[in-house]
Amino acid sequence: MTLAQTSPSRRAEQDLVKGEFAFTADDFRHLAAMLHADAGIALVEAKANLVYSRLAKRLRKLGLDSFKAYCALVASPAGAEERQNMLAALTTNVTRFFREDHHFGHLKAQVLPNLIARVRQGGRARIWSAGCSSGQEPYSIALTLLSLMPDAGRFDIKILATDIDPNVIAEGRQGYYSAETCTPIANDLLTRWFQATGREGWTVGPELRQLVSFRELNLMGNWPMRGQFDVIFCRNVAIYFEEETQSRIWARFTAQLSPGGSLYIGHSERISGSAADLLSTDGLTTYRLRGAGA
Numbered sequence: 001m002t003l004a005q006t007s008p009s010r011r012a013e014q015d016l017v018k019g020e021f022a023f024t025a026d027d028f029r030h031l032a033a034m035l036h037a038d039a040g041i042a043l044v045e046a047k048a049n050l051v052y053s054r055l056a057k058r059l060r061k062l063g064l065d066s067f068k069a070y071c072a073l074v075a076s077p078a079g080a081e082e083r084q085n086m087l088a089a090l091t092t093n094v095t096r097f098f099r100e101d102h103h104f105g106h107l108k109a110q111v112l113p114n115l116i117a118r119v120r121q122g123g124r125a126r127i128w129s130a131g132c133s134s135g136q137e138p139y140s141i142a143l144t145l146l147s148l149m150p151d152a153g154r155f156d157i158k159i160l161a162t163d164i165d166p167n168v169i170a171e172g173r174q175g176y177y178s179a180e181t182c183t184p185i186a187n188d189l190l191t192r193w194f195q196a197t198g199r200e201g202w203t204v205g206p207e208l209r210q211l212v213s214f215r216e217l218n219l220m221g222n223w224p225m226r227g228q229f230d231v232i233f234c235r236n237v238a239i240y241f242e243e244e245t246q247s248r249i250w251a252r253f254t255a256q257l258s259p260g261g262s263l264y265i266g267h268s269e270r271i272s273g274s275a276a277d278l279l280s281t282d283g284l285t286t287y288r289l290r291g292a293g294a
Helices: 008-014 025-039 045-062 067-074 077-090 101-120 136-148 166-174 187-193 243-256 273-277
Strands: 125-130 157-163 176-178 194-196 201-204 212-216 229-234 257-265 279-281 286-289
Touching: 025 045, 025 067, 025 077, 045 067, 045 077, 067 077, 077 166, 101 125, 101 136, 101 229, 101 257, 125 136, 136 157, 136 187, 136 212, 136 229, 157 166, 166 212, 187 194, 229 243, 243 257, 243 273, 273 279
Parallel strands: 125 157, 125 229, 157 212, 229 257
Antiparallel strands: 176 201, 194 201, 257 286, 279 286
């Protein structure tokens, strides 16, 4: 008897989630394996409801009648584009301007003054927002910089913003945010560096926009950046990885930092593996690579 022929009572026993589409434990395992292979994200079966709710929309759009059919599609060469859509749907994008604001206070008081002094003497500064979502984090970094250095755009300072999801990268490049979303931004920064679009929201202004470059990047893949970074933000991203993957990511970030460079991570994350021996911390999920200036 096929799944399509299974009686409703029998199907309810097999399905992880009750709904309009058949969704079995095998379906979940196939999707979880693909997500882990593509993005390093570990899904446990307790997340079955979340997976169902996010992907059911894709099944409706595609006209599919079961998750078994969806698994077959995204596992096939013809489903490469849909596999990217699946990845985007299952990637959590929770962000806001100046989230975990103590990091920006630390950046402003402890890190940026030295970087600014260096670039004013002809040097360069590079900052990376890894897992930037729809852009609020890298723009918060840029606003913090502009609060100390309004003419930053005249110097060799660049902020790289990357994310695995092309949809949120597009939002960041567009740079439009609702009035409610912009609430955490101090009014003087908002009115100076954004352009009002009526009562509905604000658009990133040219001076702010030129500091940030958005790129699609999978942290589990190749990193094409050649130079090192003075500051890396990767917050609330590693929590979705298994411990072994986390340690590998921290080691890669450490190798990408310049001596004395700073790494900011999420409040529930901890540095593990070989990177723990190379980084010192002040206890505020703020780390510094040991070396010159540390």
